[in-house]
Structures are given as C-alpha cells and as structure tokens.
Amino acid sequence: MRQLNLTDFVFFFLFLTESLTLTTKPQDVDDFSVTQNFIDEKNTGYLTIIEFAQYVQEATFEEVERLMNDMLEHRRKCMADKTLSECSETANNILQEKMCAMEGLPQRYNFSHCCSKVDFERRLCFFYNKKADVGFLPLFLTLDPEEQCQAYKNNRDSFLNHYIYEFARRNPFAFAPTLVTVAARFEEVVSTCCEEQHKASCFGVRAAPVTQYLKALSSYQKNVCGAFMKFGPQVLNSINIAILSQKFPKIGFKELTSLLEDVSSKYDGCCKGDVIHCIHGMDKVVSHICSKQDSISSKIKECCEKKIQERGECILNSNKDEKPKYLSSREAKFTDNENLCEERNTDPNTFFAEFLYEYARRHPHLSILELLRIAEVYEDVIENCCNTEHPPSCYHNVEDKFNETTEKSLKMVQQECKRFQNLGKDGLAYYYLIKLTKSAPQLPTEELISLGKETVTALTTCCTLSEEFACVDNSMDLVLGDLCGVNENRTINPAVGRCCQTSFAFRRPCLEGLEADPTYVPPPIVQDVFAFRADWCQTQDEELQRKKDRFLVNLVKLKPELANQEVQSLFINFTDTLESCCKAKAPEACFNQEVVQFSYYNFSDIPGKTN
Structure with missing residues (x-):
C-alpha cells in the first residue's frame, strides 16, 4: 500500500461514506428506507464502540459491550416508532447520557465533571478528556494466529468488536470512518489467512499494510484536528484550499468554495468524536465531485463510474491533475494590481483564500505547509503595505519574500x-x-x-x-x-x-531552531535507571533497541547540559560495554565490573545519585 501524504487527507474518509450515511435525527429523514439501510445492527454497534472507547479509553470491553447493547435497543425502539420523544435526541447526546448513567462509571474513570455539562460544553469536555499518549493502556497482545482464527470462527461479531475497541481506544483522534474501514480490512486479512496453511506468515504480510494505513491516517487526522482546535476553522479552511487546489488545479474558485462548504463543515464532529455527525453527509463530498467532474478533474471519470462504496477510495488514489498550460507562474492580480488594497478591504477572507488557491494550483511541487507559510507571509506584507502612502510600490516585489521563505x-x-x-x-x-x-x-x-x-x-x-x-x-x-x-x-x-x-x-x-530547555530542572536519579542486567543479553532485537533508547533518553534528561557529542560518546561507550559483556562467558560478572564502573564514573555527579 502506498504511503499517504497530506494531499490525500481530504479524501481519506470518503470511501464507504455513501453506504454509511445516516441522519443526526431520524425524523429528519424523508426516505426512511435509506436511513434504515445504514443503521443496521453492525454499524450501530461499531459506531457505539468507537465513540465510547475513544471518549473513555480506560473502559473495559465488557463495559463497552454493555453500552453497545443499550444503544442497539435504543435503535430498535426508534426504528419501530420514530416519533418517540427519546428519538428526537442526537445519537451523540444519547450515547453520552447513557455513559453518564452507567452506575459508578463516571467516578471510576474520572469524567463526572463532563456529565454535569450539556450539549456543546459536554461534547467539548469529553474531547479534552481524551489522552493522546496511550502508554497507560496495557500492551495490545495479539493472539497466536491459530487462536485468532479459532476465536473468529467461534464468534465473529465478538472477535471483530474487540479489535475495533482496541483500535479505537489506542487511536482516540482517528475518525470513525477510518476505524470502520480498518475493521473491514482486518476482517479480510483474518478470513483470508485463516484459510492458509502458513497462517503466521500470511498475517505478517497482510496485516502490516492495514496497521500502516491506520497509523498514517490517525496521525494526520490528529494533526489537522490539533490545528483546528488550536487555531480555529480559518486554518482548517486554508489547509483544505491548498490540498484541493493542488489536487484539482483546473477547478474554478467559486466551485472550490462550494466544495469547501461540504468538506470543512464536517470537521467539528469528526475532530470532537461525534461519530454520527462525522459520518453524516460525507457522501455529499463524493457526490459533489462526481457531479461536477468535468469542471473539477479529468482523472476521476472511472472512479465516479464505480460502485458507491468504491468511489471515494478511487478518488483518494487518483493522481493530481497536471497544471493547465494557460496558468502562468504568477497571478498579477495579487502583485501588480493598483486597486489591491481596496479589493482586500471589501472581503479579506475571500481575497486571501483566492490568493492561496491561485498560488497552490500554480506550484504543485510545494508542500502544503510551505503554501500556508507563503499565504501567511503574503497576508502580513499586504497588511503592512496597505498602511503606507503608496502601497503598490511596497507590495510590487512581494514574490521576493515568497522565494526567501521557500529557500x-x-x-x-x-x-x-x-x-x-x-x-x-x-x-x-x-x-x-x-x-x-x-x-x-x-x-x-x-x-x-x-x-x-x-x-x-x-x-x-x-x-x-x-x-x-x-x-x-x-x-x-x-x-x-x-x-x-x-x-x-x-x-x-x-x-x-x-x-x-x-x-x-x-x-x-x-x-x-529550539535548543535545550533552559527552564528544565533534572530530577533526582531514579533507582535502576542505569541498572544493567545480564537478561539484556537474551532480549530480542526490537526490545533491546527500546532499552538502549530508554537509556539514551534518561541520560539526556539527567544531564541536559552535556553537548550532543558528549552524550553520543557516553552512549557509544555504553553500547560497546553492553556488547562486550554479552559476549563474555559470565555476562553477570562482566556487568558487575564494567557497567557498574561505567555508571559510577559518568553519573556520580548527577543530582540525587547515591553511592
């Protein structure tokens, strides 16, 4: 599977979405059968697991299953009678209310303060409760291939639910459609490999791309949501303008603006974990692109002829369109325009959005981040120039600033x-x-x-x-x-x-450009931080490397004032000693002589070190 990059982001969640459409409120649907086709038992269960496990990562699988069953029962009631008062609530509100009502759960997992809030404030509270660093979770121990296949055969639903639960709580900022797709791909791996004679090698080959897919998309989704939460919708809008303009350089600005409304409006739900809001309406993006493909892209005709479930992934993997020959390397409107300041003052947001669109589609080789830097430089220059006596002479050479930034x-x-x-x-x-x-x-x-x-x-x-x-x-x-x-x-x-x-x-x-943190005060040395034992010699390669990495990080934390070369020299001495002792006839004795002496001479002056 090819590596996903920033350009792919805006399309990653589109596949499956037209088959995963459901409304936020069941009674908003005119065609009830469309909603019913989506809100089947499997998808309702999956989405409940994802949302609960991402909000409350410490919750046990049994607790998640209990809530899933409650949500399935809620679905059955609303499918039987959609006019019931409890069916007017959004699915996200219902789920959070049920989480808060589970006896002892809010206190056990420290989210009682969220339960005292309502609507937007409660959703935001649950969002801020998420933990990106999942080191507090137990290791995700995958079963032996034979055991996996037997578990899958014995109870397919429970097996897949458990894996979705583990994926979700370890990737709390991954969007729901991504996790649903990962579950589908993981089941393909299991069903295929369980028919193979050499199951272990099959799992090794086929599972790796699924893991890489989840890691790549989860990382990017977390990054963009971080930008959205820290800097607001304007930065999110700029990211999408840059991506779409590079992907579809012949798209008109008005068409781009229209498409952005469909794309950008979904992020609030996706980033804050409202899986229904995230999924709802995503099909509009694919439908929009395919309905306007003649004016958007020449590379997606075959994609739009595919089955609904396959269109989005096809668009994801389609190449960028070539830059149209009629596009010059620069747009004079933004550099040689005598009335530039007046046009900017009329509608600054639209003016600067159009600049980014024009620059991005003319420079397909630049990174998304570089396009955003140039847009920020341009905005600052124009802001300053429009406050001078003769703005045109001030901003005429603004492209020199662009080149300087790119260099x-x-x-x-x-x-x-x-x-x-x-x-x-x-x-x-x-x-x-x-x-x-x-x-x-x-x-x-x-x-x-x-x-x-x-x-x-x-x-x-x-x-x-x-x-x-x-x-x-x-x-x-x-x-x-x-x-x-x-x-x-x-x-x-x-x-x-x-x-x-x-x-x-x-x-x-x-x-x-950051150097060592001048405000940092090293902690006292912790017992066993530099304890080296003979069992290191029996450690497998990957775990041995992690032990070496931990040693290096702890060394820097305790001696941050050391120059990089000094740290590297100490680390090389340590690894040489480790290798030498592991080759000795009596590794334990070697460690007692060499490593203890090594740690004494190099760390005796560390604050908190006891002799």
Missing part, C-alpha cells in the same frame, strides 16, 4: 536529508532522540522514543524520493503535530508552547 524551508529539508545520508538510520535515530529530549525533556520517555522513531521513518522514507521537499516537510510536520498535541491545554514548556501555539504554518522552523 529557508528548502535549506532545512536539505540539511535533514544530508544528516540522514551522513549518519545513517541508527545515527539519525540517536541524533533526534537527543534533540527531542533536550527540547521537551518534560515528556514521558516512551513518548520521546515514539517521536524519534516517527522522525526517522519520515526522513528515511522521503529523502530518497523525487518529491523530497514536499514529502519531508509534510511528514515532519505530522511528527510535530504529535509533539504539540491536539488539546489546547497541552503544556510542555514555554519555548515549545510558543512554537506550537503562535503559528501553525511556521511551527516547524520554530521547533527546529
């Missing part, structure tokens, strides 16, 4: 890829573990390790591609989206907070 971004990407080429994958991983830990030492060790791993994946994937610039810039921003978090109350330290909250477009260069 800075390009240089940053080139430095990152050069670092990858010079250091290799392992060296790159250690470089970013040190850098991330110094910049944000307050983060949990496991979260820093995860961010470092994501960074390495982004660079090793993108630095060998022809679209290196856009791929690196877009992918690295996803990592920073995880660092900044979704909730507005995410606090790390003042410097990181300033970068995350000042400008969505410029947070990457801001974070890239």
Whole structure:
C-alpha cells in the first residue's frame, strides 16, 4: 500500500461514506428506507464502540459491550416508532447520557465533571478528556494466529468488536470512518489467512499494510484536528484550499468554495468524536465531485463510474491533475494590481483564500505547509503595505519574500536529508532522540522514543524520493503535530508552547531552531535507571533497541547540559560495554565490573545519585 501524504487527507474518509450515511435525527429523514439501510445492527454497534472507547479509553470491553447493547435497543425502539420523544435526541447526546448513567462509571474513570455539562460544553469536555499518549493502556497482545482464527470462527461479531475497541481506544483522534474501514480490512486479512496453511506468515504480510494505513491516517487526522482546535476553522479552511487546489488545479474558485462548504463543515464532529455527525453527509463530498467532474478533474471519470462504496477510495488514489498550460507562474492580480488594497478591504477572507488557491494550483511541487507559510507571509506584507502612502510600490516585489521563505524551508529539508545520508538510520535515530529530549525533556520517555522513531521513518522514507521537499516537510510536520498535541491545554514548556501555539504554518522552523530547555530542572536519579542486567543479553532485537533508547533518553534528561557529542560518546561507550559483556562467558560478572564502573564514573555527579 502506498504511503499517504497530506494531499490525500481530504479524501481519506470518503470511501464507504455513501453506504454509511445516516441522519443526526431520524425524523429528519424523508426516505426512511435509506436511513434504515445504514443503521443496521453492525454499524450501530461499531459506531457505539468507537465513540465510547475513544471518549473513555480506560473502559473495559465488557463495559463497552454493555453500552453497545443499550444503544442497539435504543435503535430498535426508534426504528419501530420514530416519533418517540427519546428519538428526537442526537445519537451523540444519547450515547453520552447513557455513559453518564452507567452506575459508578463516571467516578471510576474520572469524567463526572463532563456529565454535569450539556450539549456543546459536554461534547467539548469529553474531547479534552481524551489522552493522546496511550502508554497507560496495557500492551495490545495479539493472539497466536491459530487462536485468532479459532476465536473468529467461534464468534465473529465478538472477535471483530474487540479489535475495533482496541483500535479505537489506542487511536482516540482517528475518525470513525477510518476505524470502520480498518475493521473491514482486518476482517479480510483474518478470513483470508485463516484459510492458509502458513497462517503466521500470511498475517505478517497482510496485516502490516492495514496497521500502516491506520497509523498514517490517525496521525494526520490528529494533526489537522490539533490545528483546528488550536487555531480555529480559518486554518482548517486554508489547509483544505491548498490540498484541493493542488489536487484539482483546473477547478474554478467559486466551485472550490462550494466544495469547501461540504468538506470543512464536517470537521467539528469528526475532530470532537461525534461519530454520527462525522459520518453524516460525507457522501455529499463524493457526490459533489462526481457531479461536477468535468469542471473539477479529468482523472476521476472511472472512479465516479464505480460502485458507491468504491468511489471515494478511487478518488483518494487518483493522481493530481497536471497544471493547465494557460496558468502562468504568477497571478498579477495579487502583485501588480493598483486597486489591491481596496479589493482586500471589501472581503479579506475571500481575497486571501483566492490568493492561496491561485498560488497552490500554480506550484504543485510545494508542500502544503510551505503554501500556508507563503499565504501567511503574503497576508502580513499586504497588511503592512496597505498602511503606507503608496502601497503598490511596497507590495510590487512581494514574490521576493515568497522565494526567501521557500529557500529557508528548502535549506532545512536539505540539511535533514544530508544528516540522514551522513549518519545513517541508527545515527539519525540517536541524533533526534537527543534533540527531542533536550527540547521537551518534560515528556514521558516512551513518548520521546515514539517521536524519534516517527522522525526517522519520515526522513528515511522521503529523502530518497523525487518529491523530497514536499514529502519531508509534510511528514515532519505530522511528527510535530504529535509533539504539540491536539488539546489546547497541552503544556510542555514555554519555548515549545510558543512554537506550537503562535503559528501553525511556521511551527516547524520554530521547533527546529529550539535548543535545550533552559527552564528544565533534572530530577533526582531514579533507582535502576542505569541498572544493567545480564537478561539484556537474551532480549530480542526490537526490545533491546527500546532499552538502549530508554537509556539514551534518561541520560539526556539527567544531564541536559552535556553537548550532543558528549552524550553520543557516553552512549557509544555504553553500547560497546553492553556488547562486550554479552559476549563474555559470565555476562553477570562482566556487568558487575564494567557497567557498574561505567555508571559510577559518568553519573556520580548527577543530582540525587547515591553511592
């Protein structure tokens, strides 16, 4: 499966959606059969599991199943008589009311304060209760392939419900249609592999793309929702303008504006976990695109001829249209226009949206983030110039500012890829573990390790591609989206907070320039942080690497003042000692002599170290 990038985002949730349409209120439906076709037992159950597990990630599977059964019973009553008073409530409100009514549940999982609120305030409260760092959850232990197949055969529904529950609570910001799609693809893997003789190898090959699909989309959805929650709908609108204008460069601005209304209006529900609101009306986007395909794109004709369930995914995988030959490299309206300030003053939002549209469709090679940076630079320049005595002479050379901004971004990407080429994958991983830990030492060790791993994946994937610039810039921003978090109350330290909250477009260069956090006070050394035991020698490769990573992160947290080269030197000494002792006849004795001596000489001056 190909890697998804930012351009794909706006379409990712479209497949399945025309078959997943339902209304927010059953009595709003004129064609009752259409609603009934969607709100079957399976989909109602899936959506309940997703929403509950994302809102209350600690809830047990049994508790989730209990609520699912309550919601199914509610559905049956409303299908039998849609005029009942309780059927006028939105599904999201009903679900939250039932969650709050479950005996002892709000107190046990600390969401009682949300239950005292109503409507929008309650939905927002549940949203802010979500935890992006899921390290508090137990390890997701997958069954042996034979056991998986037997469990699937014994009780298909319970088996799939359990996996949706695990996927949802570990990806609390993933949109409901994504998780429903993952469930469908996972069942395809199970049903296929359970017929194979070599089940384990089949699962290994076929399950990996499904996991990558979920990880890629969940990361992007979390990132965009973070932008939406921190900076508001205007930033979300700009992201969608840039994506759609690059994907469909021949689309007219009025048509784009009309399409944006369908796209952007759905994010409030998707980002805040209202699965019904998220899914409701998504088919309008696909229908809109296909109904206007002649004026939107020449690449989607075959997609729009497919079955309803297949259209969205086909559009997702379609290539960008080529830039029309009639498009020049610049639009004079925004640089050489004597009446520019007057036009801007008439409707600033529309004026700057049209600038972004024109620039994006003329520059298909740029990243989405770079397009947003240029739009922000342009807005600042025009704001200043329109306050001067002769604005045209001020903004006439504004494109020099664009080129300057792009050169800075390009240089940053080139430095990152050069670092990858010079250091290799392992060296790159250690470089970013040190850098991330110094910049944000307050983060949990496991979260820093995860961010470092994501960074390495982004660079090793993108630095060998022809679209290196856009791929690196877009992918690295996803990592920073995880660092900044979704909730507005995410606090790390003042410097990181300033970068995350000042400008969505410029947070990457801001974070890239951060040094060690000057406000950070190292904690006292914790017992066993630097304890090295012989069982490390029996640890499998992946877990051994995580132990090394933890050592490195803890070292930086305890000695943040050390220069990067000093940290790397200490780490190399440690790994050399580890390798040497594991080859010795008596590893335990070797550790007692070498590693204890190593830790004493290098960490004896750490605050809190006891001898």
